Amino acid sequence: MSDAYIAIEGERVVEARARSPGTTRGELVFTTAYTGYEESLTDPSYREQVLTFSYPLIGNYGVREERFESDSVQPSAVVAREMTDDVAEWLREEGVPGVDHLDTREIVTEIRDEGAMKCGVAAGPDVTEEDALEQLRQCKHMSEHRDIGKQVSVDEAEVHNPEGEGERVALVDCGAKGSITDSLVERDAVVHRLPYDATVDDVAAVDPDLLFISNGPGDPENFEQAGEVVEEYVGDLPLAGICLGQQVVANALGGSTEKMEFGHRGVNQPVRDLRTDRVVMTTQNHGYTVADPGEQLDVTQVNVNDDTPEGLENDDLGIITRQYHPEANPGPNDSLDFFDDVLELADGES
Known part of the structure; x- marks a missing residue:
């Protein structure tokens, strides 16, 4: 029985x-x-x-x-x-x-x-x-969990690697994996991990070199405060995002997102870079995707299986986002250089 x-x-x-x-x-x-x-x-x-x-x-x-x-x-x-x-x-x-x-x-x-x-x-x-x-x-339905960010974010700001000599990163924690913070700290960045509903003033208090929107669960449209922070700082600070972070950035800059049929969840998702034709294997965990990147963001990487956007960029505005998880815990290490790229952007602006 x-x-x-x-x-x-x-x-x-x-x-x-x-x-x-x-x-x-x-x-x-x-x-x-x-x-x-x-x-x-x-x-x-x-x-x-x-x-x-x-x-x-x-x-x-x-x-x-x-x-x-x-x-x-x-x-x-x-x-x-x-x-x-x-x-x-x-x-x-x-x-x-x-x-x-x-x-x-x-x-x-x-x-x-x-x-x-x-x-x-x-x-x-x-x-x-x-x-x-x-x-x-x-x-x-997932879109009805409007308070889901509160369930997974830090309650108050944390500082990781406070004595670091690298770039100062304002990481808006929408449900960030610990290895994202670790990947930044390994590169000597000072990471200020802020709650998912951090305000523009909260970010300003950190005086960051880079604004970073993390991964997280649920519908990106429910992370309205993170979107407002992106809108305020785009063009003034380099901007990075992973997974939900890419979706939040796209929504904030005039694009749109949509629910996928069953999402991408695994450690063997192939992603093609449209500029180099190089294909890397990636770790992914998301049920929403960018439907339209809008006019300010270029699609630079796509999923080989279904052509959904895997990378968005704007060189003039200093924006790099990825739909997959470059920190690769678990998974292949093909895309770890993402963290070098975003910190190089921040270094160029600091």
């Missing part, structure tokens, strides 16, 4: 085995990553989502805190074909429901056919199918 259930939009219920108990809900998505489960599970961009791993075994090299991208597990729940005891114990400690012993291939195929869907999860000895269905009925 099953002790876990996933109720998927349309009220189809999938039976599973409970590895970490609880009831919850979220957008059902999948990642094709076959390593880096610790980084994925602590990536704030997975907030309010139920993360399904397409790779069949999750947890085969344990759980080590030094690989975490934030201080907690971020998805609402975790789904795997087989989950090791190490991962199950970690999820129980975090209070995050986890289930396995189900056909994740079927779920991934359904998401690819139908798009990311709302779902409800119920796991534990006393749960029923109705518990999962009730969670599904309460589930919101």
Whole structure:
């Protein structure tokens, strides 16, 4: 007899085995990553989502805190074909429901056919199918999570590498992965990590050489304050963005964004540079994309699979953004030079 259930939009219920108990809900998505489960599970961009791993075994090299991208597990729940005891114990400690012993291939195929869907999860000895269905009925669309930035951002400003002699970076934290800060600090930048709703005055108080908008979860249109900061400083400061950051920049400068059918989540997404024809493999985790970059931004990189914009730039305004994760935790290191490029922009302006 099953002790876990996933109720998927349309009220189809999938039976599973409970590895970490609880009831919850979220957008059902999948990642094709076959390593880096610790980084994925602590990536704030997975907030309010139920993360399904397409790779069949999750947890085969344990759980080590030094690989975490934030201080907690971020998805609402975790789904795997087989989950090791190490991962199950970690999820129980975090209070995050986890289930396995189900056909994740079927779920991934359904998401690819139908798009990311709302779902409800119920796991534990006393749960029923109705518990999962009730969670599904309460589930919101991602665009309805208007306060999602508050869930994943720092509460107050932090300074990383205060004695550094490099550029001063104002990092607007919309759900930033820790390795973004690490990548900047490794290059001796002084990183001021500001809350997602930082004001123009908050940024001015830092006196930065570079404005950087981070990755994060949900709909970029719900990060209005970050967009206002971009509007204020564009042309006055070099500007960089990763993932959600690219979308926020595009929206702020007259472009538009849209929800993707099932998004890009994995560590093997091919990206082509339109200027050099070079193709790099990238790590990605996003469900929204830039539909129209507007008149001020040029598309410089595209996804090989679907031609969605992966890089936006404006040399005159000093703007470089990437839809993928150049910090590559987990994933290939093909694009680490992004951080050198943006700090070189800042150095030229300081």
